[in-house]
Amino acid sequence: MFQYDKGIKINGTDLWLDAQKSVGLCCVSHSHMDHAVKHTKSLATDKTIRFLNQRIGKSKSTCLTFKKPYEIDGCTITLFPAGHILGSAQVFVEKDGQTLLYSGDFNLDESATAEPIEIPESDILIMECTFGKPVYRFPKRKIVADQLISFVNNTFKQNAVPVVSGYALGKAQEAMKILGDAGFELSVHGSVAVLAKIYEEFGINFGIWSKFNKAELDGKVLVVPPSAIKNRMVKNIPNRRTVFLTGWAVHAGTKYRRGVDEALPFSDHADFDGLIEYAKRVNPKKIFTTHGFEEFPHYLRQLGFDAEPLKKIKQLSLF
């Protein structure tokens, strides 16, 4: 039903899913840079296309609506929300009586800014497994959000500036939403701000925030991408406490490696239990894993699934 070579190509069509090279026709799951390539024509949600236009420039595109089937080139594709970042989608393909679900990046836990995940059943599943080892079990998001708010309150009590670091698209805006809803005023790094404005276009409200200005930091929480932590912008703030939001925070050494005061296990990917639950809910006959640990299929096979890592393969048909 498909071939895999720097992207998933649906056999008998010109359609690619998340091709990592420029192709004629590609359905793009979401707008993180490892999935963002300029194609002749892209299919994606309206939000993903808006982010892609901002990040890599405009190209020909068609906006797809969640859960509305779209006929193209002899197959039908339907996008389902993936719960990863705003506009992120799983791609469900029906062709010649077979079904294939490509997960993209996904998260089962509830997010303050992404659409809640909805999971269809499928014959074939291609799934990400970023956190596909049992050590990666995260607390519920609400608990981590409360820890973030406590970090900010404690930092203000020490008369210091709280600096919150998360990836510029998705994580940073979710931190902004949680902190804005908690009543904090925010000062935001330019790379986060430009994407936050797009979130606002789609109705996400962050409360009171402004682009970073070092003269106006008093009483505000500074939100930055990870790269800014070691830059002058942050280092010139004399009295600061930094926190990094990442699933890798389950490893005790993360804060030392990242040069921050705290690291919280705040992820926009499913943890190990979430990956397993996802596979169970899709209930596939065959699973291919990608974007993660090669041993994750071993855990799926222990549960009775037919699972293997996705490798460069010429053609795959189940039946």
Ligand SMILES: [Zn+2]
């Ligand atoms: Zn992603």
